[in-house]
Amino acid sequence: ALTAILIPLTMRVFSHRLLDHPNHRSSHSVPRSRAGGLAFGLAWLLSSALALGLDHFSVSQNSRVWLLGSQESGSSIGAIWFLLGAAIIWCNGLLDDFFQVPARYRILLQALGVAAGILGPDTFRENLHPVLLVLVFLGLVYFINVFNFMDGTDGLAASEGIFLLLAAFLFGYAGLSMQLLAVGLAVFLFWNLPRAKLFMGDAGSNLIGFVVGYVLLEIFLERPALAFLLPVFFTTDTTLTLLVRLFRKQPFYLAHRQHAYQHIARRSGHRPLLALLWVGNLIVLMLALAGWTLPAAWMVALVVSVHLILAFLLYRIGAGRPAPEI
Known part of the structure; x- marks a missing residue:
């Protein structure tokens, strides 16, 4: 409900400050508001802080894995550090939406937010070997940017975020905090479906990447193969x-329109791309359910096979290469 109130309000208040103007890599032709991430991000942070104050906050609902602020430990320290990290990540994206922050400073602030989330007291540092903790740190920074890179067509990043949070809930890993974000994204999607009236901006994509990446780390503690399978697209x-x-030999850090999803959107449009994503994700979900009881080695083989098959298909579509001239 708070997201539904904040979206029209932020669109009106920031009607001139938070506009996404079309450029060479845009999939839209007229300016659109990118205040969506400001709205649902603020709503989620406030709701999560309220849940924490009422002692109802958790990242994971699975009692077998470590919980932030779990009743078992009676501590909310980890939850506070998680929300601090999320707030840093969200503010970093918001600064970029307003002022176009240089990449080196964006990465630095992302690293700071991730460090708060996984290195603070009563967080992941209590559960992981130092070497694995470094890999987790780098992986979460990368995953934040994955969502940033993939937020390039109407409804795509929000749909993927909703799917991953719902899948985590289905497997018993998404606590109240994750459920709140899924609801906020569903509300935002009402304005973001093709033809979108509203974009989420970097504030939104960065926040989703951090929060979803965090719950995938929770899954990784018990089911590493599942954590790699769910976000495969x-x-x-x-x-x-x-x-x-x-x-x-192309500069990897420069903006471009060479992702496979961008090729599909150019050829077929936004709606077919979204339909393809949801159908593909449902197939992934069925594979994950089918592999739930498989021995670990078989599950790893399944995950590797899915990645290789998908990589082959996306390469054929044109991933990493410019669109052919017409």
Whole structure:
């Protein structure tokens, strides 16, 4: 409800300050508001802070894995550090939406937010080997940017965020905090579906990447293969595009329109792309359910096979290469 109130309000108040003007990599032709991330991000942070104050806050609902602010430990320290990290990540994106912050400062603030979330007292540092903790730190920074890179067509990033949070809930890993974000994204999606009236901006995509990445880390503690399988469409498209561009000796840090999803959107439109994403994600979900009881080695083989098949298909679509001239 708070998101539904804040979206029209922020669109009106920031009607001239938070506009996404079309450029060479845009999929829209007229300016659109990018205040969505400001609205649902603020709503989620306030709701999560309220839940924490009422002692109802959790990232995961699974009592078998470590919980932020769990009743078992009686501590909310980890939850406070998680929300601090999320707030830093969200503010970083918001600054970029308003002022176009240089990339090196954006990455620095992302690293600061991730560090707060996983290195603060009573957080992931209590559960992971130092070497694995470094890899987790780098992986979460990367995952934040995955959502940023993939937020390029109407409804795509919000749909993926909703799917991943719902899947985590289905498998018993999404607590109240995750459920609140899923509801906020569903409300935002009303304005973001093709043809979108509202974009989420970097504030929104960065926040989703951090929060969803965090719950995937919770899953990773128990089911590493599942944590790699669920976000396969976003991670494979981003990673493959990056590798192909590096192989072609193109600057990987420059903005472009060479992701596979961007090729699909150009050829078929936004709605078919969204339909393809949801159908593909449902297939992934069915594979995850089917593999839930498999031995670990078989599950790893399944995940590797899915990644390789998808990478082949996305490469054929054109990931990492410019669109052919017409």
